[in-house]
Amino acid sequence: MKSFTFGRLAGLVLAAAIAGAPLAAPAFAQEAAPPAAAAPTTEAAPAEAAPPAAAPAAEEPAAAEAPPAPEKGDTTWMMISMVLVLMMIVPGLALFYGGLVRSKNMLSMLVQVTTVACIGIIAWVFWGYSLAFTDGGTLNKFVGGLSKVGLNGAIFNAEGAFTNVETFSKGVVIPELIFVAFQATFAAITAALVLGGVAERMKFLAVVVFAVLWPLLSYYPMAHMVWWWAGATSAFGMDSAALSDGAGLLWGWSALDFAGGTVVHINAGVAALMGCLILGKRTGYQKEPMQPHSLTLTMVGAGLLWVGWFGFNAGSNLEANGYAGLALINTLVATAAAGVSWLITEQVTRGKASGLGLASGIVAGLVAITPAAGFAGPVGSIILGLVVSPICVIFCSVVKNTLKYDDSLDAFGIHAIGGIVGAIATGILVNPDFGGAGLVDFTKAAVAEYKMADQVLAQVKAVLVAVAWSAVASTIVFFAIKLVFGLRVSAETEEDGLDIAEHGERAYH
Amino acid sequence: MKLIIAVVKPFKLDEVREALVAAGVEGMTVSEVKGYGRQKGQTEIYRGAEYQVNFVPKVKIEVAVDDAAAGKAVEAIKAAAATGKIGDGKIFVLGLEDAVRIRTGESGASAL
Numbered sequence: 001m002k003s004f005t006f007g008r009l010a011g012l013v014l015a016a017a018i019a020g021a022p023l024a025a026p027a028f029a030q031e032a033a034p035p036a037a038a039a040p041t042t043e044a045a046p047a048e049a050a051p052p053a054a055a056p057a058a059e060e061p062a063a064a065e066a067p068p069a070p071e072k073g074d075t076t077w078m079m080i081s082m083v084l085v086l087m088m089i090v091p092g093l094a095l096f097y098g099g100l101v102r103s104k105n106m107l108s109m110l111v112q113v114t115t116v117a118c119i120g121i122i123a124w125v126f127w128g129y130s131l132a133f134t135d136g137g138t139l140n141k142f143v144g145g146l147s148k149v150g151l152n153g154a155i156f157n158a159e160g161a162f163t164n165v166e167t168f169s170k171g172v173v174i175p176e177l178i179f180v181a182f183q184a185t186f187a188a189i190t191a192a193l194v195l196g197g198v199a200e201r202m203k204f205l206a207v208v209v210f211a212v213l214w215p216l217l218s219y220y221p222m223a224h225m226v227w228w229w230a231g232a233t234s235a236f237g238m239d240s241a242a243l244s245d246g247a248g249l250l251w252g253w254s255a256l257d258f259a260g261g262t263v264v265h266i267n268a269g270v271a272a273l274m275g276c277l278i279l280g281k282r283t284g285y286q287k288e289p290m291q292p293h294s295l296t297l298t299m300v301g302a303g304l305l306w307v308g309w310f311g312f313n314a315g316s317n318l319e320a321n322g323y324a325g326l327a328l329i330n331t332l333v334a335t336a337a338a339g340v341s342w343l344i345t346e347q348v349t350r351g352k353a354s355g356l357g358l359a360s361g362i363v364a365g366l367v368a369i370t371p372a373a374g375f376a377g378p379v380g381s382i383i384l385g386l387v388v389s390p391i392c393v394i395f396c397s398v399v400k401n402t403l404k405y406d407d408s409l410d411a412f413g414i415h416a417i418g419g420i421v422g423a424i425a426t427g428i429l430v431n432p433d434f435g436g437a438g439l440v441d442f443t444k445a446a447v448a449e450y451k452m453a454d455q456v457l458a459q460v461k462a463v464l465v466a467v468a469w470s471a472v473a474s475t476i477v478f479f480a481i482k483l484v485f486g487l488r489v490s491a492e493t494e495e496d497g498l499d500i501a502e503h504g505e506r507a508y509h
Numbered sequence: 510m511k512l513i514i515a516v517v518k519p520f521k522l523d524e525v526r527e528a529l530v531a532a533g534v535e536g537m538t539v540s541e542v543k544g545y546g547r548q549k550g551q552t553e554i555y556r557g558a559e560y561q562v563n564f565v566p567k568v569k570i571e572v573a574v575d576d577a578a579a580g581k582a583v584e585a586i587k588a589a590a591a592t593g594k595i596g597d598g599k600i601f602v603l604g605l606e607d608a609v610r611i612r613t614g615e616s617g618a619s620a621l
Contacts, residue, residue, distance in 0.1 A: 286558065
């Protein structure tokens with residue numbers, strides 16, 4: 001095995017960061033004043049836009065105000081976002097992963113990804129949504145309760161009107177069922193991502209059980225810890241401590257995660273690592289060639305992922321306003337930068353820039369920008385994209401080949417590592433001095449003070465919790481399945497290919 | 510009768526086909542194969558893991574000819590398929606016991 005030019009890689013990471021700095025300089029100069037003014041304006045605007053004006057509304061008792069109603073633009077945007085995220089799974093992720101496996105396993109990868117998504121969606125309706133997005137009583141820091149099992153009370157209220165959920169703007173709501181549907185796709189894709197670590201050797205039955213069990217122990221609690229909070233309308237006027245206390249653990253720590261760097265990517269990536277370690281390496285790993293059978297389809301998948309991800313990131317804003325636009329442009333530029341960065345890294349270390357590398361760089365950029373999407377500025381996002389690729393290259397090649405774990409499709413190397421880089425970088429890039437959107441004090445609908453050390457610390461704490469929780473929860477799930485159903489296919493099945501052995505079909509004839 | 514098996518570089522297929530037609534050969538069977546002789550394969554790197562891919566894509570052409578035509582056919586293939594570089598391929602000449610035209614049932618030289 002050829003030894004990798006680690007020193008050159010580390011130098012590249014540094015170079016990328018330094019190269020990015022002059023790019024950010026213009027952003028420093030022009031952004032210093034506006035964000036401070038922009039934040040309260042954007043935050044206060046929804047309140048003022050709803051007639052009557054903010055001042056008279058504050059004088060009236062809250063009960064006399066008409067409850068906020070969804071706006072058609074926000075509602076439409078959220079519906080489109082859900083569709084985009086679904087496309088990320090089918091066929092985006094299915095093809096991305098499918099192209100990376102050997103042709104004898106193509107069909108099984110497509111079926112596994114799609115099936116896990118289908119199960120995830122159904123489970124979300126029955127218990128997932130409730131466990132993620134309701135008050136969990138004594139366990140509320142970690143998980144929700146059962147009050148909305150079967151979406152009871154999550155579609156219609158007692159009077160038969162559609163229920164709404166709050167957003168990040170005071171006075172802005174969207175229909176709850178659209179939020180439910182949107183979040184269902186998140187739950188679905190997170191579990192499907194894990195399949196990248198256990199590709200070409202996991203029993204279909206084990207995959208099905210995993211799709212039900214793993215979200216219960218890992219996804220729903222993480223979603224709750226990061227995203228459960230009162231909402232901007234309820235938060236206004238609340239006591240700060242009360243707001244934090246009533247929220248999920250990580251939200252209460254002021255950890256920022258716009259679209260799920262921790263909940264989705266670190267969670268799935270770490271689970272993939274646990275899975276690949278518990279299942280063991282593919283037979284012939286590092287001895288036989290196991291090249292992607294169709295980088296064509298992988299590139300198609302990467303393209304679909306990129307396009308769909310605008311729904312994932314900008315949709316996580318829950319409404320169609322400037323912050324959604326910020327997430328949109330960040331998702332565009334960070335990804336482009338990461339793609340180019342991976343190409344450059346490979347040109348330097350491998351001698352040739354590869355298509356696999358470009359596809360991987362694009363996904364790495366998407367993963368990294370996910371937690372930062374509505375917080376960073378575009379120049380900061382480009383820097384993040386430039387920086388994340390060399391780091392992921394190191395994990396996907398040097399670290400993986402040295403430690404010899406078979407993270408087959410680099411779910412850990414891209415999703416966990418990219419997610420960690422992005423999550424921590426969010427604490428830095430949100431800085432208004434770096435062109436970021438700055439922090440919001442939802443109790444006052446005003447700009448909150450930003451201290452880099454405090455914010456980065458909150459990010460690091462959240463990352464550590466995400467890694468630890470996922471590692472433990474995933475280990476339990478994989479071992480439980482191993483004990484009861486068995487995890488791995490037989491040696492003969494692995495040799496013949498999962499398509500014919502597990503599904504009685506071939507992807508190709 | 511002789512069965513001539515030629516393994517040549519894929520991009521030479523058309524040239525060889527034309528040369529064989531010019532030499533009076535009326536049919537052939539072609540398959541995509543992999544192989545190597547003195548030409549080494551490529552080294553492919555996926556995720557920092559190196560794979561020595563020994564086999565190089567080639568095209569195999571099989572023609573059945575009369576003894577008298579065999580020499581001319583071999584010369585035609587040789588001239589058309591050569592580039593002068595390693596990996597040009599090889600030609601094998603086998604003795605062919607019988608040939609049958611399925612539609613008419615003819616056998617022997619009249620089936621060629």
